[in-house]
Amino acid sequence: MTTPPPSSIMPPPSTAVVWRSVGLVLRVLTVICLVISLIIITTNTATLPSNFGQIKIRFQDVKAYRYVLATIVIGLVYGFLQTAFAIYHVTSGNRINGGDALYFFDFYGDKLISYLLATGTGAGFGVTVDLKDANSVSALDKFFNKASAASSILLLAFIFMAISSILSSLSLPKRA
Template structure:
């Protein structure tokens, strides 16, 4: 009887071992498949955030260059009494507007960069409040940057049409050329901001519904 019991016990253990191994293997495969699916979904969800982050970094770089160029631009001239004076960019209303557009655009873009970075790091989708803030904020900033660039470039066109050839005008010509370069960089910033605006418009429905 002992031998029969031993044989029966061994047979039961042998029968149970393949079944247990098969179950464990199946569970491991299911867990691996689930992890892979979750990772793929996470990467797909993060792609728009990463693209938006890169575009905003480019926008911030353009605005920073534009601000540095226009804020440090100046030329030497003479007042009505013949005394030498230094004309700064802030003395001209058009360039004040450009500087304001640069500063406001940089502040907004930097804020969005920080928010999107932490959102991408957490791996969770943007909530509806932030999605609407990004959507409407992009439209306002795009308008501001575009009008700032247009004002700066328009002043250059008008000046070149009316300019003379004396020494003071030559100094101002260099000043205008540098300001024109700043306006051109600001225009590039407005283009990248427009791309961000399109992205936020396309992503608004799915982000606001989450």
């Protein structure tokens, strides 16, 4: 049995590379969840028959759903920015030049956005439960179920962002 030449044996990746890759995967998963939630919430409509014609209800008609949309959009902007930084960091092995300020930006940005996503999730679930309980029209059930689905996926995005926030806080003491 022959052993391969030393040049063909790849050393295992360093711990830093693994953690950077995990951070990138978390950011990508967050963005994917936010995009799916955005699509669900923006396409959420219902049509009710009435004596005066049909009434179309859209997500914009409920203020809490507009807040959910705002948190998704803000999360997406931050998520795309941080995903681009993470891709650069993983592929090059270097961070964008900015010194320790970028570590603090990651730390505080991740915390802020994860809290924002959490409040969007809570607002979406809260108004859905309240309106569904007060609703006696079965035609609106699909509308509320879609809103609940969007909030559920937003909850997943929050979880991924919260884990990413923990990872960014772990890298902070090394730099401070």
